[in-house]
Structure formats: structure tokens, C-alpha cells
Amino acid sequence: MDSYxxxxxxxxxxxxxxxxxxxxEALQTPSFSGVKTLLASGNVVLHSDHGASAVKDEIEACLRKSFGYDAWVVVLPAARVAELIDSCSYPSDDKTTHSYVxxxxxxxxxxxxxxxxxxxxxxxxxxLGPEAMAWLAPVGGTLDSPFSKISAKPKFKASTTTRNLRTMIKVRDAATTR
Known part of the structure; x- marks a missing residue:
């Protein structure tokens, strides 16, 4: 079983x-085990015998049915999340900037x-790879940063999502422990 x-x-x-x-609870299906949520911003780790694409399709369908909204998710193998974090040259903790992925x-x-x-x-x-990029924003100015405004455009909604690098580290850690 793979971790995602x-x-x-x-x-x-x-x-x-x-x-x-x-x-x-909604994700407790026969296809998934070890389902854990992290923080309140929609981060989940789980195990499945299915590939990432099938996990994505099943979760989006489950969310649409269970919660009634047009759901989009990005699913990555846990090992890939670790690789992306390791390849990021930006700091996870800095007093002047926030690092985002x-x-x-x-x-x-x-x-x-x-x-x-x-x-x-x-x-x-x-x-960071074909599925990820990192960027910096000043502390207190993330939503006003020019890049944040570009990434919030509707055309990117169905295929992208952004997390603070610290959140990515927490997800990695949760996905690599059983």
C-alpha cells in the first residue's frame, strides 16, 4: 500500500x-486506509493500493458527493512530497518572508x-519539479503580493493549490509515519 x-x-x-x-469520515472508504487530516486547510494523508490519478479522481468524486461543492485536489506520493521539500532552497522559518509551495x-x-x-x-x-514551484512573500503581505494575485485567478483554480512550506513539512512528516 502506498502513502499519499x-x-x-x-x-x-x-x-x-x-x-x-x-x-x-467521508474518506473512510474501502479504497483508503490510515486517513489523517492535518490542520484545517484541507491536508490529508492516507494509504491506497490505487495510483495517484485514481486516488485523485475518487477523492474529488467523494468530496462532491459528500459536501456538495466542485472539489479539486492535488495528490502526490508521500515520497514525492519529501523530494519537493528537500529541493526547495527557501527557508521554512524566516522573520521577514514566508515560503510557499x-x-x-x-x-x-x-x-x-x-x-x-x-x-x-x-x-x-x-x-521544484513539473508539479511544484516555490515562491516567497513578505510577512504580512502574502495576499497583496503580485504573485499571490496571479495565482488566485480562476483559470488556475481547478489545477493548483498553495501551501506554506511549514505546512508541507508537517504533511510530509505525517505521511511518512504510520
Missing amino acids: AVFLRGVNVGGINIKMADLR TLASDPAMLDELFAAGDALHGAQQER
Whole structure:
């Protein structure tokens, strides 16, 4: 059985409120075991015999049925999450900046987002792999940062989600312990 990290897009923001206990219960299906939720922002670790694509499809269908919203998730093998974190050169803890990782289920959309960020003067970003990029924002200015505004555009909604690097580390740690 493989370990996966599941990152839900837009949970507990914008009117989509899901209690993590309810999410955990909804995902208790024959396809998944060891389901754990982390924080209140839609982070899940679980085990499955299915591949990442099948896990993604099943979770999105489950969320749509259980919670009645147009759900999108990014699913990565736990080992891949660890690799992405290890490849990030930005600090997980800094007094002046926050490090973020944007994950994508569609690498072409991440290519477009990365190119848009590249066009911003002074944007600090790095590509971590075909499914992830990291970027920096000033403490207290994340939502106002030019890159954050670009990544919030509706065209990226179905395929990308962003997490603080500290959250990614917590997900990695939870996914690698049984």
C-alpha cells in the first residue's frame, strides 16, 4: 500500500467549510486506509493500493458527493512530497518572508503560472519539479503580493493549490509515519 498526500483546493475559505472530522469520515472508504487530516486547510494523508490519478479522481468524486461543492485536489506520493521539500532552497522559518509551495495537478498550468511569475519584476520563485514551484512573500503581505494575485485567478483554480512550506513539512512528516 502506498502513502499519499492529498491537498484540497479552497477548503475553509470562500464559504466552503468542512470540518476535518467530517472530511476524515467521508474518506473512510474501502479504497483508503490510515486517513489523517492535518490542520484545517484541507491536508490529508492516507494509504491506497490505487495510483495517484485514481486516488485523485475518487477523492474529488467523494468530496462532491459528500459536501456538495466542485472539489479539486492535488495528490502526490508521500515520497514525492519529501523530494519537493528537500529541493526547495527557501527557508521554512524566516522573520521577514514566508515560503510557499504551489502544487499542480496539471503541469502545463504550472508552467503558465511560473511564466507569469517570471514576468513580475523582483518575484522570487523557483521550480521544484513539473508539479511544484516555490515562491516567497513578505510577512504580512502574502495576499497583496503580485504573485499571490496571479495565482488566485480562476483559470488556475481547478489545477493548483498553495501551501506554506511549514505546512508541507508537517504533511510530509505525517505521511511518512504510520
